[in-house]
Amino acid sequence: MQPILSIQNISKSYGPVRALNGVSFDVPESSVFGILGPNGSGKTTMLGIILDVLVAAGGTYSWFGGIPHAEARRRIGSLLETPNFYHYLSGYDNLKINATIRQLKEDDRDRVLKQVGLLERKHSKFQTYSLGMKQRLAIGAALLGQPKVLVLDEPTNGLDPAGIAEIRDLIRTLHRQGITIIIASHLLDEVEKVCTHVAILKRGDLLVHGPVNEALRNEDVIEVRATDMHALEEALKQMAGISSTKISEGTLLLACEQGTGPVQVNEYCISKGIVLSHLLLKKKSLETKFMELTNN
Amino acid sequence: MLALLSIEWLKLRKYRTFWVLLGLFALLLPLWNYEIASGVLKLGGSGKDGINLLNTAYSFPEVWANLGFWGSIFILFLSILVIIITTNEYSFRTNRQNVIDGLTRMQFFHTKVLLVVTFSLIITLYFLLLGVLFGKGYSGSFSGAFSDLKSVFYFFVMCLDYMGLALLLSFAIKRSGLAIGLFLLYSMIIENIAKGIINSYADAPYGNLLMLQCSDELLPFPLMMMTKAIISQVDKISKETYLAVTLGWCAVYYFAGRAILRRNDW
Numbered sequence: 001m002q003p004i005l006s007i008q009n010i011s012k013s014y015g016p017v018r019a020l021n022g023v024s025f026d027v028p029e030s031s032v033f034g035i036l037g038p039n040g041s042g043k044t045t046m047l048g049i050i051l052d053v054l055v056a057a058g059g060t061y062s063w064f065g066g067i068p069h070a071e072a073r074r075r076i077g078s079l080l081e082t083p084n085f086y087h088y089l090s091g092y093d094n095l096k097i098n099a100t101i102r103q104l105k106e107d108d109r110d111r112v113l114k115q116v117g118l119l120e121r122k123h124s125k126f127q128t129y130s131l132g133m134k135q136r137l138a139i140g141a142a143l144l145g146q147p148k149v150l151v152l153d154e155p156t157n158g159l160d161p162a163g164i165a166e167i168r169d170l171i172r173t174l175h176r177q178g179i180t181i182i183i184a185s186h187l188l189d190e191v192e193k194v195c196t197h198v199a200i201l202k203r204g205d206l207l208v209h210g211p212v213n214e215a216l217r218n219e220d221v222i223e224v225r226a227t228d229m230h231a232l233e234e235a236l237k238q239m240a241g242i243s244s245t246k247i248s249e250g251t252l253l254l255a256c257e258q259g260t261g262p263v264q265v266n267e268y269c270i271s272k273g274i275v276l277s278h279l280l281l282k283k284k285s286l287e288t289k290f291m292e293l294t295n296n
Numbered sequence: 297m298l299a300l301l302s303i304e305w306l307k308l309r310k311y312r313t314f315w316v317l318l319g320l321f322a323l324l325l326p327l328w329n330y331e332i333a334s335g336v337l338k339l340g341g342s343g344k345d346g347i348n349l350l351n352t353a354y355s356f357p358e359v360w361a362n363l364g365f366w367g368s369i370f371i372l373f374l375s376i377l378v379i380i381i382t383t384n385e386y387s388f389r390t391n392r393q394n395v396i397d398g399l400t401r402m403q404f405f406h407t408k409v410l411l412v413v414t415f416s417l418i419i420t421l422y423f424l425l426l427g428v429l430f431g432k433g434y435s436g437s438f439s440g441a442f443s444d445l446k447s448v449f450y451f452f453v454m455c456l457d458y459m460g461l462a463l464l465l466s467f468a469i470k471r472s473g474l475a476i477g478l479f480l481l482y483s484m485i486i487e488n489i490a491k492g493i494i495n496s497y498a499d500a501p502y503g504n505l506l507m508l509q510c511s512d513e514l515l516p517f518p519l520m521m522m523t524k525a526i527i528s529q530v531d532k533i534s535k536e537t538y539l540a541v542t543l544g545w546c547a548v549y550y551f552a553g554r555a556i557l558r559r560n561d562w
Contacts, residue, residue, distance in 0.1 A: 052401070053392045053562040074398030084393035086384070088311055097306050101397040141393075 002065045004029050004149055004180045005050065010059035012045055018204045019045045022059065025199050025209045027182055032175050034195035034212075035184040038294055041201040043184040044081050047153050051078055074102045077142030078151040083134040087127040091118055091137050094126055095144060104145040112140040115170070131158035139167065149180045156187065168194055188290050192216075202294045216290075222254040222265055225278035235272045236265070251278070300407045301414065303394075308381070317377045321419075325370050326426050329354070329363060333434060353518050355435030359427050360447035364515035367423055368454055372483060374415065375462035379475045382408055382466035392562050405467075405557045409550065412463050416455035423451050450514035450539070457511040457542050458483075460549040467553050483508050500532040511542045 003026035012020040020042045027033045035043050048054035050061050052069055063072030085094040095109045113119045116136040121129070129137065135158045142150055155171075156164045171181055171194045185191055191198060191212075198216060199209035208215045226232040233252055237245055241260030246253045254265065262281050269276055308314050333354040353362045385391040394404050427448070431441055462479055469475040487506050494503030504513050514535060 048561075051396045053395055055559065055561055070398050070400045070403075073396060078396045080392065080396055082389065084389040084396075086307060086311075086388055086390055088313075089307075093306070093310060097303065098393070098397050100303055100306060101394055101399055103398070 001029055003027055004031075005061065005063055005182065007046075007050065007061045008059055010046070010049055010061060011057045012042075012049060012054065012204075013057055020049075020056075020201075020204045023199075023201070023204075023206045024059075025206065027180065028197065029180055030175075030178045031197045032171060032181045032183065032195045034191035034198040035182065035201065036186070036188065036191050036198055036290070037201035038186055040203070041186075041294075042204045043186075043201055044153055046201070047078075047080055047151060047182075047184055051080055051151065053080065075147055076149045076151055077144065077147040079138045079142045079155060080151070080153050083138035085126045085134070085137065085141075088125060090123045090125055091129070091140075092122040094137070095141055098141045099144050102145055106145070108144060108146070112143040115143060116140040117166075132160060132163055135159055136163070139170075147179070149182070150174065151182045153184045154186070155183060156185075200290070200293055207293050220256050220261070221282045222256055222262055223278065223280040223282060224252045224254065224265065224269075224276055225250065226269070226274050226276050228274075232269070232274055235269065235274060239265070239268050297410065300403060301410055303399075304407050304411050311381075313380060314377065317373060321370055321374055322422065325367060325422075326429075328370075329366055329426070329430060332362075332366070333430065354430045354433075356431040356438065356440040357442075357444035358518070359431040359434070360444045360451075361515060362518050363423060363427050363430065364447050364451045364454075365517055367419075367451060368458075368512055368515055371419070371455055371458045372480070374419065374455075375458045375479060375483075376476055378412060378415070378459045378462040379466045379479060380472055381411070382463060383470060383472035383475055386466075386470040387472065395562065401557050401562075402554070405554060408463055408467075409553070412456065412459045415459060416452055419455055420448060420452040424448055447515060450511075450535075453539065453542050453546075454511040454514060456546050458508060460546050461507055464549040464553050464556075467556050502533075504533060504538070505541045507545050510538050510545065513538045514542065 005027040007026070008024050009022045010020055010024070011018075011022050023042075023046065035046060037043050045054060049056045050063075051073060063069065063076070085091075086097070089097075091113065092109060095112070099107065099109065109122075110119065113122050116139050118133060118136050118140060121133065126134070126137070135155075139152070139155060142152065152171075156167050159167065171183070174181060175194070175196075183191070183195065195212055197210065198212050200207040200215070224232065224236070229247065229250070229252060233245055233247060236242055236252065236254060241257050241264060242254050243257055244255045246255075256265075262279055266276065266279060353359070385394070391404060395401060399407070428441070432438065462475075465475045465479050466472075469478065487508055491501075491503035491506055491509055494506075495501045504510060513533070
């Protein structure tokens with residue numbers, strides 16, 4: 001299947017600072033694609049480039065298999081960085097401008113305003129809106145014309161917990177309708193709960209990308225102890241399904257591949273004549289995994 | 297083209313600053329000229345003591361040159377309006393949003409260029425209307441009304457020159473306060489200093505060919521023309537040259553603005 005968006009070797013510098021180093025990935029159709037990374041990792045720069053407000057130093061990107069970029073943007077609902085609206089116009093009048101530029105035939109402003117809970121305030125000027133309401137209007141603008149693809153940069157910025165939950169539900173609903181959603185976030189929780197695919201950026205480098213369960217596979221760690229720690233380590237190093245071993249504070253830590261758990265480890269040790277004095281399965285959280293990926 | 301202008305219209309139709317500045321321009325330009333024509337504003341004194349040198353200058357065809365000269369001062373304020381409208385896009389970051397929603401960068405650029413051309417056309421039409429009203433009022437007939445219509449065209453070119461420079465400054469500087477400050481400093485002080493320096497060293501007044509001065513030369517101060525006519529002094533630089541240079545500057549604004557918007561991050 002043709003990817004919705006294909007990014008090839010995109011680079012970008014701000015003076016001496018390398019914001020993106022040859023990043024390439026594809027966004028498959030109907031995915032919820034999370035671009036994940038700590039602050040300053042290049043997420044917004046990436047989105048700015050594929051929306052043509054920033055100029056890449058190198059590399060190319062293509063939407064929908066390579067249609068003209070401006071035409072592609074009219075078919076995409078986007079929210080980049082901050083809500084950008086004319087302060088002196090009402091939310092309703094602002095959306096008219098978005099819809100006109102997108103060349104939408106039907107006026108569905110009331111529908112999207114209802115969807116983001118701003119219908120009652122639609123005739124108030126944008127400058128009178130609270131931070132959360134501005135964010136809601138920006139999400140509403142992205143939903144105009146029911147686009148098949150959404151690009152959302154930190155969509156829950158400025159929203160209260162109820163608002164965050166609403167947006168999460170909205171994303172799930174849209175995903176069920178087959179809409180492709182590209183979402184940039186530094187909030188892991190957000191990504192873990194809604195994304196099907198992920199790309200992790202760190203200081204401009206793409207660390208991993210792919211389906212969430214592959215890219216962020218939760219490797220389990222098993223802690224074991226025995227009287228003779230040295231013999232224990234030697235024996236377990238030979239065991240199939242153990243990807244690495246490490247002794248830490250008198251405990252042997254085992255990184256296991258899928259299908260290898262405490263039962264297999266215990267059986268293996270007994271078969272080697274070793275009796276374990278300690279056996280503990282530790283599930284590694286996504287957060288730990290993310291820290292590992294981005295911190296070193 | 298109309299699609300781009302209609303987007304611009306959606307942005308402006310409920311913008312109070314736009315209507316207030318435009319309204320003040322529409323009101324004050326005829327009022328100012330009326331006061332001069334009827335002798336309320338006098339040179340060299342006030343009340344009955346002053347000499348009203350200008351009150352005969354509102355009949356056809358002199359009315360065009362006179363209105364044009366005073367109009368050139370009022371155009372400064374509309375140029376500031378152009379700066380406000382354009383830098384607003386940067387402070388609201390709606391320039392980004394327009395592109396994100398599907399304009400190309402060049403379409404965004406041309407929207408603003410079209411705005412300047414449209415403003416210039418509307419102001420020139422208004423100028424034409426005022427000219428007809430004043431001319432008819434002070435000469436009683438339409439005789440000679442159309443013998444100096446090229447001044448109307450000069451006025452249009454001058455609008456393009458002033459507002460074109462204002463637009464380029466807005467794209468280059470992006471911040472309204474700084475852009476307005478520099479525009480006023482340049483038009484009122486810097487250009488005059490530069491013009492003075494150049495003219496005192498060159499064997500012809502080449503300083504008059506500077507960005508805004510060259511279109512000012514198309515519509516000079518009426519008394520200056522009278523004086524020159526009396527002492528039969530011939531200008532070293534012809535009107536045609538001023539016109540060509542002014543149009544040249546407009547082309548410079550256009551291509552420089554294009555280059556800025558095409559290459560930079562938004």
